[in-house]
Amino acid sequence: MALTLSGPARRRLRTLGFLSPWLIGFGVFFAYPLIATVYFSFMHYNQIKAPTFVGLRNWKYVFQDMPLFGPALWNTLWLVVVMVALRVVFGLSLGLLVTKIKSGVGFFRTAFYLPYLAPPVAATVAFVFLLNPATGPVNEVLSHIGLTGPNWFNDPSWAKPSLVMLSLWGIGDLMVVFMAALLDVPKEQYEAAELDGAGAWSRFRYVTWPSITPIVMFAVVTGVVQTMQYYTQALVAGKIASGVSIGPGSVIQPGYPDHSTLTVPQLVYSMGFQNFNTGAACVLSLVLFAIAMAVTMLLMRKRSGLLAAED
Template sequence: MAPRHPAPALRRKHRRARLRTLAFLSPWLVGFGVFFAYPLLATVYFSFMHYNQIEAPTFVGLRNWTYVLGQMPLFGPALWNTLWLVVVMVALRVVFGLGIGLLVTKIKSGVGLFRTLFYLPYLAPPVAATVAFVFLLNPGTGPVNEVLSAIGVSAPNWFNDPDWAKPSLVMLSLWGIGDLMVIFMAALLDVPKEQYEAAELDGAGALAKFRYVTWPSITPIVMFAVVTGVVQTMQYYTQALVAGKLASGVSVGPGSSIQPGYPDHSTLTVPQLIYSLGFQNFNTGAACVLSLVLFAIAMAVTSLLMRKSAGLQTAED
């Protein structure tokens, strides 16, 4: 009759295997605990507290949640601006990045030069790129408006106009499209040439080859670009804040302070509102509530996109 319990040697072997696995996982476990689990739990804790970062936190129940979700006047505009940027900016960046990637892969001569020219704006630091872009679109002295006026086109006020501020930020993001261009270019070059040759033998044109050969091959890369773009745009902060400061006439530097969202709260995003509440007004509880709301929305959208991505890949298989 076989023993009901493993031998001591076998138990020691299993224990060593578990310890070895835990040792390999320990860097990830430490990083997850320090940089994700603890901050998330602390954010949940402080969302039920009144805490000004000076005095000890005191429990206030759902007061912070009630204030943010029902009484804060800027929560609605900030959430709308953030979701608008997520939908418009991510969609246009994916389309524009894919188009530039297709263009670069089709160029026969000087491809290295064009790749460099399209990728260089992405290397510019966010603050420097925003400063340059605001200068170019300055309604009074900017070269873009001067050129438009010279050809008889009524130029908008760009970052000084609430209706044009968010589209101007989208244009800024499209200017630095080099990261997506490189990703899509690598995906396009990885499509088997034999499939294109077979499609040509069947009489497929350029549009048919893209629909039936290129698109199924790059769909996972497109979904990757969409998911990462949504996560990044949910955290959109620097460019909108710097553009608003410059357009309002406030210099960017130490000691300068302005309520974010210029003009008329049209560029106010949820991350800006979180920073303003937590570090300018010392309302840490309300800032934590906003952080959790933003985290929940980002997780919901990402989960939905991942499910759609899995469904598309299953349908293609």
């Protein structure tokens, strides 16, 4: 007996077929890893023996007994606030500058975008060399004009600002995004504002900003998510500045100097793959996930976030 489906059932089945690639990808690459992370956060698992249930012991260890959790969380949140804010401001400023240039716009657009194409490790190595307190060209130039340069990556007070400077050097991605948004603002609105006597600041505030607010929100949300996963640059910069060689078989203890560049993702790697404490690593991952979700939801609220409330 042949099975016949009604019209609504056929439509639902067809819709499910179109959604199946996304559903499979969501299940394999997001839902399953998230559920597994929650599961292992309540287990003692060293990746060799079978996991055993330990209840809230991993959570208690992370929040009460792990000495580096506080510094790592503080460094991560500091980078999220400072780095994301400055990247958005500098990216928008460069976008405004390039869109206002009358000649040579192709050259400046390429010059500002090229640093973003440098591989993260190579860019970090070059930046640490430039900011070397003893032989770096930056401190040499400062000494020629009578200024004493800081120790940059060798000073706990300057290590995180140095990482922010590195991120601003590769600001080309946000510049291109903001350029596209700025060029999409209707010129008729600028002309109408000029006829009403609006100055440069008023045109930006009442014409440009409302038009690019969704793009700013996109830049902030993606910046928060990326910075919550900040790992490579901080690790490489700390190791090179400390003079420790990175090679096969070497055990890397991140955070130089004085744990000032230690981030939660580095702690996740150290706990999970160096100390084989998978339960604690999963707890740290869930803390990162919760913070990123909370910040994203706060930013996307229509009345108190970056999105304007609809009438």
